[in-house]
Amino acid sequence: MNKRTILVIEVVVVGLALLLWWWSAAEPGSQAMGDADFISAGPYRVAVTVTPDKPVVGENQLQILVRDNDGQPLSGAEVRAVGEMPAMGTMSAMYAPAEITEVAPGRYEGSFELTMAGEWPLAVDIAEGENHVDLTFDMATGREGLRLATATPAGEVAYHTCSMHPSVKSATPGTCPICGMDLVPVTHEEINSGSIRVEEGRRQTIAIKTGKVTRETVSLPLRLQGQLAYDESRLTDISLRFDGWIGELKVTDEGQAISQGETLFTVYSPELLTLQEDYLRARRSGNARLRSAARQRLMRAGITDPQLQWLAKRGKAQDYFPIFAPASGVVIEKHLLPGSAVKSGETLLRLADLSRLWVEAFAYEQDLPLLETGLTADLRIAGQSAIPATVAHVDPFLQRDTRTARVRLSLDNEAGRYQPGQFAQVNLQVPLGEQLLVPEDAVLVSGHKRIVFKDQGGGRLMPVPVRTGYRIDGQIVIRDGLKEGDAIITAGTFLIASESKMKAGVAQW
CATH class of the missing domain: 2.60.40.1930 (Macroglobulin (MG2) domain)
Structure with a gap:
């Protein structure tokens, strides 16, 4: 081997060594x-x-x-x-x-x-x-x-978890280390769609029941607590338009029944005595103009035709002049005694006609949009059978201390069976028209959200957020999120929710 060949080999070896060094530096740990x-x-x-x-x-x-x-x-x-x-x-x-x-x-x-x-x-x-x-x-x-x-895990199953303990996640099947329950698989499809699959056997185990979303014409029962009160349009106040002193007092006590025209008391008044004398003198004079003027002065003093007739029969002015009841009723207020001095305009007596009473109930502000005059109601007073009544008035303002508004109903009391002050239960039926309804157990509360499980068939259940309305006899009005005829889960929703919430982790939770 000549020197040139050896040199080439050395260059190649050095180059390979440098390449290996660069690869090691560029990707540390990965070369192995x-x-x-x-x-x-x-x-x-x-x-x-x-x-x-x-x-x-x-x-x-x-x-x-x-x-x-x-x-x-x-x-x-x-x-x-x-x-x-x-x-x-x-x-x-x-x-x-x-x-x-x-x-x-x-x-x-x-x-x-x-x-x-x-x-x-x-x-x-x-x-x-x-x-x-x-x-x-x-x-x-x-x-x-x-x-x-x-x-x-790779493939369809993402991981395995415990329905009761969602913090447990395992790559392989097994049992929960906390409660010992079998771990259930969570698929990628369930995570992405938010639905879960519950097989028929497990449905029976956790007592799942299904039903349909129905549409019905319903009325909302509304129960109010109230009290019987005087009909203020049937109250009569007795007062004088002159100063005087009370003579004989016929009204002895509050609660006394008075008939129209009955003498309530007599009164002495120098002013009234002068008006009587002027009137009688004008009658004797035969002058119609004087007679009419004297009569007008007495009537402006509050003297009525029956009192004028009474005076004409006597033929002379009376020191103690009788005051007659202008209407029938029961004395509910009394502010005078025999011999007491009275001032013009003071309320001396108050009479109440009890042949018709008011029932005053109080409704919370969230119920006020449902109430209007003319609504029919059933009253229950002192445990008696239901009495029909109608709403006559709803106050257009709230009581500051209770945040309620007064609802007034009219009650016939010709027989005198009821007394002001008695408590009354007012049962109203507010028509709501046609509404979508689901059983109350079908709706799961999750914070501020309401969830219903829609049965998609094949064992698959989808949690659907809904907007709910009133509760009516074990059912809930659905305002948005479902339509008539949708198949839903009506029982077992709590256990399904734990699986759905932990498996899917969908946005509605």
Whole structure:
């Protein structure tokens, strides 16, 4: 072999050595990775190495290679990794997050720092678009390499989880380490669509029942609490238009029944006495104009025709003039005594006609849009049978202290069976027209959201967010989200919800 040949060989050897050195520097740790080092995780192939091979207390390097199913490097993925030392005794869990960056297509590197010796299980999370995979490795300081614990399965099943403990995720079937229940598979289709599959056997186990969304003409029952009160349009106040003194008092007590025209009391008034004398003198004079003027003065003083007739029969002015009841009723207020002085305009007596009463109930503001005059109602007073009534008035304002509005109904009381102050229960039926209805048990409450499970057939159930209305006799009005005839789950929704929520993780939860 001549010197030239030897020189060529040396150049080739040196070149190969430089190439190997460059490859090692460009992709540290990857030169020893073959297809056997890659792990199938969901739609990806992933290889994870740590440098040094035996992790140490302090800084360590992490290399993650990600390829798609065709073996091409996956760029632009969001890759995260963290080591965790579990809590022990009074010591809380410690974390060693790695700052990961993409240094070449499909190659992600970062470093993490272990603060003490021991077990540091490593979790790796890779997300790209709608795809997401998780891997966990057993890792410890001073122990060589990483040992795969779990990985998102490839194919139809994404992972296995426990219906009661969603934090449990396993790459393989098995039992829940917390409750011992069998783990159930979660498919990629379920994650993407939000639906779940419940086989017939499991349906029977958790007592699932199905039904239909119906459309019916309904009325909303509304129950209000109220109290009987005086009909204020049938109250009569007794007062004088002159000063005076009370003589004989015929009204002895509140609650006394008074008939129209009955004498209530007599009154002495110098002003009234003068008006009587002028009137009688004008009558005797035969002058019609004087007589009419004197009569008008008495009537402006509050004297009525029956009182004028009474005075004409007497033929002379009376010191104590009678005051007659202008209407029949019951005395509900009394503010005078025999001999007491009274002033013009003072309310001396108040009479109430109890042949008709008001029922005053109070409705909360959310119920006010449903109420209007003319609505029929049933009243129950003192445990008696239902009494028909109608809404006569709804106050256009709220009571400040209770945030309620008064609803007034009219009650016939010709027989005198009822008394103001009695409590009354007001049962209203508010017509709502045709509405979509589902059983109350079909609606699942999730925070501010309401969910109904729609049966899509083939064992597949889809959680559907709905907008609900009033509850009516065990049913709920559906305002939006379903249509008439939709097949839905009417029982067992709570157990289905746990599976759907944990399997799918859909937006409606």
